[in-house]
Amino acid sequence: MKIKVALMGLVASLSFSSVAVAEDAEAMMQAAGKDIFTKCSACHSLDTSKNAFGPSLIGVVGREAASLPRFAYSDALRNSGITWTEENLRQWIAGNDQFVPGTRMRHVEITDKAEQDYLIAYLKTL
Ligand code: HEC
Known part of the structure; x- marks a missing residue:
């Protein structure tokens, strides 16, 4: 739904400028x-003050894996x-x-390149 609205905005602006x-x-x-992040948010809270079932993903892009102090990561990660x-x-x-074989995170599989791009674009905003 949101995707559709955003796409309509994109189409509308095509007639204006490339910027x-x-x-x-x-x-x-x-x-x-x-x-797409709704597939992740059950376990990954956007509240920096707490780790949920999964570690916080605020600022995750560029971060070292398993580097949050208060989260019990798997040895594998x-x-x-x-x-x-x-x-x-x-x-x-x-x-x-x-x-990462042996990770504690439940299997996720988002293989669509566009969906991966969208999700990563969103993670960068966190
Ligand atoms: C069922 C719960 C669950 C779901 C759903 C889930 N995760 Fe996770 N995630 C975890 C857990 C638990 C870990 C820690 C894994 C470990 O220690 O091996 C983790 C770790 C991560 C990490 C590494 C963070 C770090 O600090 O190194 C990233 C990145 C991540 N998840 C992204 C995602 C994304 C993106 C999605 C949605 C597509 C997602 N996760 C869905 C539970 C979940």
Whole structure:
């Protein structure tokens, strides 16, 4: 639904300027990503003061894996040596338990490249 509204905005702005289009495209991706994030928010709270079932994802892009002090990460993630670059996040959401075997996070599988782009665009806003 939100995606549809954002897309309509994008189409509408095409007639104006390319700058507006670029900004709208980014906003559209973030809005679409926010919708996809409903698959994650049951476990990942956006409240920085608490870790839910999963660790907080505020500021996760660029962060070292398993680096929040008060969260009980799996040894697998702790020892992974990963930094959450866009590419690593892409692999994680495409199949986290293949990317980091032994992780405690339940299997997620978002293989659609566009959906991955949207979700990562949204994560960057956190
Ligand atoms: C069923 C609960 C659950 C769901 C749903 C879930 N996660 Fe997780 N997530 C976890 C847990 C638990 C961990 C810690 C994993 C570990 O220690 O091995 C984690 C870890 C992560 C990390 C690593 C964070 C860090 O500090 O290193 C990222 C990134 C992440 N999840 C993203 C996502 C995204 C994006 C989604 C939605 C597509 C999602 N998760 C859905 C429970 C969940």
